[in-house]
Amino acid sequence: MGENVCGVCQKKEAEWKCSVCGVALCSECVREVQMENPGQKVLGVQTSPLKSAVRKQKVCEKCLKEVDFID
Ligand SMILES: [Zn+2]
Ligand SMILES: [Zn+2]
Numbered sequence: 001m002g003e004n005v006c007g008v009c010q011k012k013e014a015e016w017k018c019s020v021c022g023v024a025l026c027s028e029c030v031r032e033v034q035m036e037n038p039g040q041k042v043l044g045v046q047t048s049p050l051k052s053a054v055r056k057q058k059v060c061e062k063c064l065k066e067v068d069f070i071d
Contacts, residue, residue, distance in 0.1 A: 008060055020063035031064045033057045 006014045006026035014024030034056050 016058040018060040018063055019057045020059050023060050025058065025060055029060065030058050031061050033059055033064065 004014045004024060006012045006029050007023035008025060008029035012026035012028060014026050016025045016030045017023065018025055
């Protein structure tokens with residue numbers, strides 16, 4: 001295990017960072033916010049590499065609950 005460990009579970013290797021608080025996130029702890037239409041939010045969706053046209057942000061679970069993603 002390297003030094004780049006997930007800051008949430010502190011077990012798995014981090015692959016992303018929370019775009020809000022900057023905590024390191026592994027593939028299990030990362031949450032993705034998708035905004036497919038203005039004013040519409042879809043929270044807690046599992047990562048999907050297929051929808052590249054959708055605006056996405058990687059966040060931690062804590063920020064997913066606490067932050068409103070409104071432009
Ligand atoms: Zn983790
Ligand atoms: Zn966060």
